[in-house]
Amino acid sequence: MSNEKKPAVALLSGGLDSATTAAIALSEGYQVHGLTIDYGQRHRFELQSAKRVAEALSLASHRVLRIDLAALGGSALTADIDVPQDRTEAEMSDSIPVTYVPARNTVMLSLALAQAEVLGAADLFIGVNAVDYSGYPDCRGEFITAFENTANLATKAGVEGTLKFRVHTPLIDLTKAQIISQGTALGVDYALTHTCYSPNSAGVSCGRCDACQLRYQGFQTAGLIDPIAYQTQPTA
Amino acid sequence: MSNEKKPAVALLSGGLDSATTAAIALSEGYQVHGLTIDYGQRHRFELQSAKRVAEALSLASHRVLRIDLAALGGSALTADIDVPQDRTEAEMSDSIPVTYVPARNTVMLSLALAQAEVLGAADLFIGVNAVDYSGYPDCRGEFITAFENTANLATKAGVEGTLKFRVHTPLIDLTKAQIISQGTALGVDYALTHTCYSPNSAGVSCGRCDACQLRYQGFQTAGLIDPIAYQTQPTA
Numbered sequence: 001m002s003n004e005k006k007p008a009v010a011l012l013s014g015g016l017d018s019a020t021t022a023a024i025a026l027s028e029g030y031q032v033h034g035l036t037i038d039y040g041q042r043h044r045f046e047l048q049s050a051k052r053v054a055e056a057l058s059l060a061s062h063r064v065l066r067i068d069l070a071a072l073g074g075s076a077l078t079a080d081i082d083v084p085q086d087r088t089e090a091e092m093s094d095s096i097p098v099t100y101v102p103a104r105n106t107v108m109l110s111l112a113l114a115q116a117e118v119l120g121a122a123d124l125f126i127g128v129n130a131v132d133y134s135g136y137p138d139c140r141g142e143f144i145t146a147f148e149n150t151a152n153l154a155t156k157a158g159v160e161g162t163l164k165f166r167v168h169t170p171l172i173d174l175t176k177a178q179i180i181s182q183g184t185a186l187g188v189d190y191a192l193t194h195t196c197y198s199p200n201s202a203g204v205s206c207g208r209c210d211a212c213q214l215r216y217q218g219f220q221t222a223g224l225i226d227p228i229a230y231q232t233q234p235t236a
Numbered sequence: 237m238s239n240e241k242k243p244a245v246a247l248l249s250g251g252l253d254s255a256t257t258a259a260i261a262l263s264e265g266y267q268v269h270g271l272t273i274d275y276g277q278r279h280r281f282e283l284q285s286a287k288r289v290a291e292a293l294s295l296a297s298h299r300v301l302r303i304d305l306a307a308l309g310g311s312a313l314t315a316d317i318d319v320p321q322d323r324t325e326a327e328m329s330d331s332i333p334v335t336y337v338p339a340r341n342t343v344m345l346s347l348a349l350a351q352a353e354v355l356g357a358a359d360l361f362i363g364v365n366a367v368d369y370s371g372y373p374d375c376r377g378e379f380i381t382a383f384e385n386t387a388n389l390a391t392k393a394g395v396e397g398t399l400k401f402r403v404h405t406p407l408i409d410l411t412k413a414q415i416i417s418q419g420t421a422l423g424v425d426y427a428l429t430h431t432c433y434s435p436n437s438a439g440v441s442c443g444r445c446d447a448c449q450l451r452y453q454g455f456q457t458a459g460l461i462d463p464i465a466y467q468t469q470p471t472a
Contacts, residue, residue: 067303072351103350106390110346114339115308137395146386153382154342159373 005031007121008168009112012036012062014049016193016215017127017171020183022057024170025125027186032125034062035115037108039101040070045203049194056189065111069101086208105138106147109167113151122163124151129171129179144169176218184224191227200231207232241267244359244404245352247344248272248298250285252429252451253363253407256419258293260406261361263422268361270298271351273344275337276306281439285430292425301347305337322444341374342383345403349387358399360387365407365415380405412454420460427463436467443468 008030010022025032034057036050047064054062105128112124128139137143148167157163171179183190195215196205205212207230216234219226244266246258261268270293272286283300290298341364348360364375373379384403393399407415419426431451432441441448443466452470455462 063307065304065307067347068301069350071299071301072347072354101350102353102392103346103387103390106386107343107346107350110339110343111303111308114305114337114343117338118308137392138390140389143386143389146382146389150342150379150382150386151339153376153379154339154374156338156373 005029006123007031007033007060007116007119008123008125009033009035009116009119009121010059010125011108011112011127012050012054012059013127014046014051014053014194015127016176016183016190016195016218017129017179018050019053019057019127019188019190019193020179020186021125021127021168021170022053022059023183023186023188025123025168026057030123030125031060032057033115033119033121034059035112036062036064037111038064038066039104039107040068045194045196045199048203049192052192056192063115067107067111069104069107072102103138105136105143109147109151113155113165116165117155117157117163120157120163122157123166123168125168125170127171128169129174129176131173131175139172141169141172144172175221176214177221180218180222180224184222189227193228195228205230207234241265242359243267243269243296243352243355243357244361245269245271245348245355245357246295246361247348247363248286248290248295249363250282250287250289250430251363252412252419252426252431252454253365253415254286255289255293255424255426255429256415256422257361257363257404257406258289258295259419259422259424261359261404262293262295266359266361267296268293269351269355269357270295271348272298272300273347274300274302275340275343276304281430281432281435284439285428288428292428299351303343303347305340305343308338339374341372341379345383345387349391349401352401353391353393353399356393356399358393358401359404360401361404361406363407364405365410365412367409367411375408377405377408380408411457412450413457416454416458416460420458425463429464431464441466443470 008025010025010032012018012034034054038047130140144167151165152158195211197209197211198206213234216226244261246261246268248254248270270290274283366376380403387401388394431447433445433447434442449470452462
């Protein structure tokens, strides 16, 4: 009886982490509503992947909200700044990367909160991860806790006490390999997901950006085959 | 020397409160960048007013970011729900109004934060007011404080300590009459601002919605003339 399930909103980027997060939300018995924020990212293939993942997981609904964060400038993911290639893990974790999008998770969680309040959903799911990408400040637990607190003060439902908002981050302490293992156990089809920051015009992943390398190494460590093709095979 | 001034981002709706807030930011010596969020509001005249106000105040820049909050549903300001008319002040303050937009100020402040981080601005200005419109949970000081805390945990600039974000709410404890008096002293041209929730097709204010009544009463109490026309003259 799907109408007896508790509704939840899951942010869905089209990437591996958010697909796994949505699958975990489903496995926990939520009625999952996917929300994809089209923020003007250069890798438009993510949006197609988000739609395919939402369909494959049979989500209760899926919305794509467009917002032109690129107009604000400031990130290699939305502006014309070169995406780094062939970096070692030490280089990746050295500082906050140029692919950082200013206030991205704050903006995304705010929109998920708006959608959740309209749907009467107290539960938000986001696939942030503090292990592989520790450079992003808005992927840490203390940020999530601060946002949860803000959400409960910001909303009619929170203030009136009809909903107690909670932000679920099931991946936050997992390695990429653990994420992939868990998603595979839940039946996530990673062939549908898109990870690369610099795909070619046909959408084929470069194999050299940080995201491709972390993805590929995650599959290797998990002892699983990465089902997507790469222009240049990443090094494990 | 405007290039020696500290940059700030001021949310500008086209309404009376945000115009006054931007004028206050200017009077405090900031280089003010206006940010207007076009969230699919039904009263599109606000957006034209925001542009006119930004020009009249000679802001350093003015951006309009479009985001379709209406697609999320849930408010009389974006959806097809009747806007209440002819309510007394007691009725207005009775509960959170149907004109409440879910998580609106959280979404707007998130976008202002993104813009601020790109500009290297630590200071955000928002014209929230806890007196006249106490029904909106995201117009209260405790929400603002929670958001400030989130902002400093969410951002590269906040975490690296290059910017300490602060959300300024110069109107929060002022009555509408005090806001109008202060803005008038700073030279704000309130003829450029738009307040009505239900204007006619020519943009003329109805005079009967909560917003029109609070505006008109504010001018009356301040002993000033409201320079805009109304379809039905509000009662003082």
